Amino acid sequence: MYSPYLYARASELLALRSLISEKTDLTGLLPVIEPVISDTSGIHRCMDAFGNDKKPLIVVTNPNQHQYLNNLATQANFVKVSQNLFNSHTTLLPGYCIGSTTTQKDVGAFLNQYPGKNVVLLYNNPALSEVQIQTNVTFNQILFHVVLNDKISTAQLSKLPKNKTIITQDFFNKLDRNTDYSGKEFFTDKHKSVGKDFYAIGDYTITGKKLEMGGGKPGAVASHITYKNSNTSDIWVEHFVSDETDRNISDAETKFLEMARKLVRQVRSLPAEFGWNSSLKAYDDHVNQSTWSGLPKNKEYQIKHHINLMLDVLNKRL
Known part of the structure; x- marks a missing residue:
């Protein structure tokens, strides 16, 4: 659960x-x-x-x-x-x-x-x-x-x-700026104890427990995409960040597509780790069509992907 x-x-x-x-x-x-x-x-x-x-x-x-x-x-x-x-x-x-x-x-x-x-x-x-x-x-x-x-x-x-x-628990290592994120890091292995030490595992997805409202013009656009580590079956998160990180240079749509191209390339190369769902397909479609739906949708995609991934892992679909 x-x-x-x-x-x-x-x-x-x-x-x-x-x-x-x-x-x-x-x-x-x-x-x-x-x-x-x-x-x-x-x-x-x-x-x-x-x-x-x-x-x-x-x-x-x-x-x-x-x-x-x-x-x-x-x-x-x-x-x-x-x-x-x-x-x-x-x-x-x-x-x-x-x-x-x-x-x-x-x-x-x-x-x-x-x-x-x-x-x-x-x-x-x-x-x-x-x-x-x-x-x-x-x-x-x-x-x-x-x-x-x-x-x-x-x-x-x-x-x-x-x-x-x-x-x-809050498993997400929240940083001050999108540009501060890079690479991959461990998220959790608590899902392995579901049904043994407790009934269900909970988290704050990829937003963290600290509530932050609003937000101005972004320096960098980022997505935090969780995946199942094929070697350990632990949940990890990979941070995808746009190439341009200066808030005064370029626009959010361009930065989103820079980030999304990296994300799609990685997801396509590791289907057994990232899985596939409507959020990942949305990123794929945006890249193929050079479109975007705004920063709120980027956040929605990340949250929805994480929920899908956790369900896929716990239900042994991934």
Whole structure:
């Protein structure tokens, strides 16, 4: 089982919706999305797409990033306007993040808000006692327990059932500038422990857990494409960067095509490592036709490829 953690920005939501619209085999996929923008139209379209297709999707109902940061009113409004979607679709799973200030009373209030519905608890430096965590585990309503970035004690973790625990970590080595990336590097081997030490593996795809909104004119255009190392079966990532890296020279389309030509050449030479999916085909088409769809699409392609790759590896298609 694979459980990517995605901030609900446009590229991430479009990547998820594309997986549904393209009829991708999503066996073993359990995404987590955290709202970051108060306008709920985009995230609601994504929730509706997964719900209508009867695919599971965890939605964090107490987000605390960007426009939700320390904003209880915005959080409450998201819960209110999303209630009908949760009620209408059994596969949409409300998630609640337990942090250092979360009390057992808070957890109880969350559970009471969704009576009779499966929910998910996420742990990010929880202050709950081992007894309280063990008590929560007994509630059949809680379908999964997501541990974020090892922010839980060994004693607390030992109380969580392995067959319901998702281990989510940031495996992407994020750098300040696109031009700083080069070559290949190890991403993770945690997928080898799925079904043994825990139920599912999660990551922050190729964006990392640090949320960065917006962005100006790029110096370099880059794509971070994961692949299965044929020697070790570990997941690695290769960074493809445009030749031109000066923001004041050339345009983004030219830089995108410089990068994409390198990417396509490498993917074509190692099909057993990169696999093949709609994102890689999109890059191939752009190169063949000398076109592009803008920088947001480049990000969408990378995220969608990574999800496809992880599913291919875990389902032994690659």
